[in-house]
Amino acid sequence: MDELWSLLSSPHLRQRYGTWHLDDANEVATLLVFYGQWNAGKSSLINAVLDSCDLLPTGPTPETGLPVAITFGDEPSATMELGSVKHPIFGRSELKKAIQRGGGDRVVRLVVPQMPWKGTILVDLPGVNSAADAHNLVATKFLPRADALVYVMRADQAPQAVDLQALAAITAQLPSAHVHIAITHTAALGRADSDKLASHI
Numbered sequence: 001m002d003e004l005w006s007l008l009s010s011p012h013l014r015q016r017y018g019t020w021h022l023d024d025a026n027e028v029a030t031l032l033v034f035y036g037q038w039n040a041g042k043s044s045l046i047n048a049v050l051d052s053c054d055l056l057p058t059g060p061t062p063e064t065g066l067p068v069a070i071t072f073g074d075e076p077s078a079t080m081e082l083g084s085v086k087h088p089i090f091g092r093s094e095l096k097k098a099i100q101r102g103g104g105d106r107v108v109r110l111v112v113p114q115m116p117w118k119g120t121i122l123v124d125l126p127g128v129n130s131a132a133d134a135h136n137l138v139a140t141k142f143l144p145r146a147d148a149l150v151y152v153m154r155a156d157q158a159p160q161a162v163d164l165q166a167l168a169a170i171t172a173q174l175p176s177a178h179v180h181i182a183i184t185h186t187a188a189l190g191r192a193d194s195d196k197l198a199s200h201i
Contacts, residue, residue: 029071030120031145034182035170036152037162038062038127041184045152046070046124050114056124057096065100066108067142068124073111081107105141128166143170148178155186 034042043056043064050070057063078089080098082105089095089108098108115122123142143149149170153163170179 030117030147031123031142032120033123033125033142033146033149034152035125035128035143035149035166037129037154037160038064040127040152040154042127042152043124045150045182045184046122049122050112050116052112052114054092055110055112057099062127063096063100064124064126066106066126068099068108068110070110070112070115070122070124071120072113072115072118074113075111076113077111079109081109129162143173146174146178148180149174150180150182152182152184155183 034046036042039060039062041058043058047053047055047058055070056068078095078098080087080089089098095108095110123146125142151163151167151170153159167179
């Protein structure tokens with residue numbers, strides 16, 4: 001978590017969101033994308049960053065079926081967007097179903113008051129090995145626009161071919177300095193083994 005806070009405080013991102021103004025319609029927000037296999041802990045990591053254990057659904061099966069974009073606002077809200085068409089989402093159970101549903105070009109947008117970085121959009125993407133239509137949208141809509149990407153991997157699982165393929169595709173679109181790896185479930189290994197894994201990756 002300390003490393004993630006360091007990333008969000010890095011000059012590259014601070015330059016983007018540090019001068020962002022909420023009332024400036026022409027300002028482009030900083031886009032920080034979270035990617036990785038399903039069950040790697042992307043949604044849990046974002047929940048931890050936002051100090052909200054249940055904002056995004058988590059579980060042992062794929063829970064994120066479409067991109068979820070989270071930004072700051074004084075009034076919390078949730079909408080399902082398809083192009084210029086927006087539908088409000090009411091209640092936690094409806095939000096969970098909307099995020100799990102997936103498919104098409106839909107995006108769930110959340111406005112949360114506890115967002116610590118004004119001017120930053122956190123994007124939780126479907127797993128790289130989830131439905132093809134979901135990560136086609138990911139590749140075409142979000143990756144090329146990302147200011148930084150956090151690729152999430154489990155400490156208790158060896159990197160798989162799908163991880164290497166995804167990272168190769170990502171680094172082909174983004175400067176490597178803006179791609180970061182977050183390792184979750186480190187309690188299963190201990191700090192020394194986790195550090196060894198991080199250096200290997």
